[in-house]
Amino acid sequence: MQEYILKAQNIVRTYREHSTHPVHALRGVSLTLRKGEFVAMMGRSGSGKSTFLHQLALLDIPTSGSLEIKGVDVLVLSERARARFRLDVLGYIFQDHALIPELTAYENIALPLMALGRTRRRYDADVRELIKRVGLEGKEKSLPAELSGGEKQRVSIARAIVNKPAILFADEPTASLDSAAARTVLEIMRELVDTYGQAIVMITHESEDKRYVDRVVYLKDGLLVDV
C-alpha cells in the first residue's frame, strides 16, 4: 500500500484567459500528502495558494504536471469521471462558505449526498449525527442568512465532510471568524484528522493556526520555498 494519498509533481498553472500577459501563478510545485496528515499552506497574497488548492481539488486543470490521488492518475480522467471522483474522494471548504441561500442548513449539508443520488431515508441519521458533531443542533431549518459567520462556516465544513472524503481542502476557513469561532473550526478539523484519519490541506494567513497542524508549507511567487 502506498504511504501517500496524494502526490502532485511539478504543477504549473499559467493563466492566459482574460489577461493581456500570461500570469505564471504556479511555476512547478510538488507536494506529497500522507494519509491522516494535516498540512497548512501559507504565503503572501498572490503567491498562488488558492490556485494550487484548486489544482489539487480538481476544480481546475494544471497547464502541466502530474497529480495522483489514491493511486489514480486524475488528470487523465474524463470530465465526468473527474467530477464523480471529486464527489467520492474530496471535500472543499470555500472561504466565503458558498452556501446556497435558498436551502436550509440541513439541505446545504446533505447536498453532496443528493448529488450522489442517495435518498434521504439512507442519509438522514448520518446527517443528523454530523450536525450534532459540528454543534449545529437546533439550526437544521435555518437559512444561511439566519446564521452567524461561525455557524455558516460550520455548515460549510459539515457539507465538505458529509461524503467522508479522504482529503479535505480548506481555503482560509477561519479568515472571516472571530477567534473563538476560529478555534472551534480548527478543533473540528484536528479531530477529523485524529479520529478519522482524514488528510487536510488548509490555507491560512494566521500564524497561530500552525499549532493545530502537522506540517507547514510556504508558497512564494508560485513556488514552494523553505523558510
Ligand SMILES: Nc1ncnc2c1ncn2[C@@H]1O[C@H](COP(=O)(O)OP(=O)(O)OP(=O)(O)O)[C@@H](O)[C@H]1O
Ligand atoms: N482566474 C484567473 N485568471 C488570471 N489570473 C489569475 C486567476 N486567478 C488567480 N490569478 C492570478 O494568479 C496569482 C495567484 O493567485 P491566487 O489566487 O492563487 O493567490 P493566493 O495566494 O491565493 O492569494 P490570497 O492570499 O490573496 O488569496 C495572482 O497573481 C492572481 O492575480
Ligand SMILES: [Mg+2]
Ligand atoms: Mg487565495
